[in-house]
Amino acid sequence: GIQVEQSPPDLILQEGANSTLRCNFSDSVNNLQWFHQNPWGQLINLFYIPSGTKQNGRLSATTVATERYSLLYISSSQTTDSGVYFCAVARGRAGFQKLVFGTGTRLLVSP
């Protein structure tokens, strides 16, 4: 099956710093999502981005489908950005989908 690798596994930042998280996947996909899992366990949708670039406030993401990777940028980080960031992909045929998750990047933003 498809493999998803995320790097770095852990990241510690000072508040206000910028960071880039990477997601590599082993095959073509028709779904790629970035999630933030907060300390209470909630999985929050950040982006649906099987290709191209999107921005939402301090966060932006880029997926280069032909090279099988996606990047999540966090600018001016805040303590509330702490948690685990997951990339998940799917390549099922129409109507059949299962997201395969990476192992995540654990981010700690200190004040």
Next chain:
Amino acid sequence: DSGVTQTPKHLITATGQRVTLRCSPRSGDLSVYWYQQSLDQGLQFLIQYYNGEERAKGNILERFSAQQFPDLHSELNLSSLELGDSALYFCASSVTGGGDTQYFGPGTRLTVL
């Protein structure tokens, strides 16, 4: 708030018991998915339903079963529970089930003692 609701939020039970987790998808979503998050296995897909029909299956144990009802809510049944079944169980929903955004519920945290 994603619009996906799950009950209960927490569940504590004993080995050998059976539990039912419930999920209500976002209004208008026809597809429901179940995922399990455990410390050793990470986040894993269990099963997908679309408009009442099973569509895709992951590494779901035979002791686990699910269904989607005519009103589109879904239930995940876990039986003969073992310590290793302790995990966070997420339900997600999407409109078509075909490569569109999956929205996740808050999860049910199951503890098997």
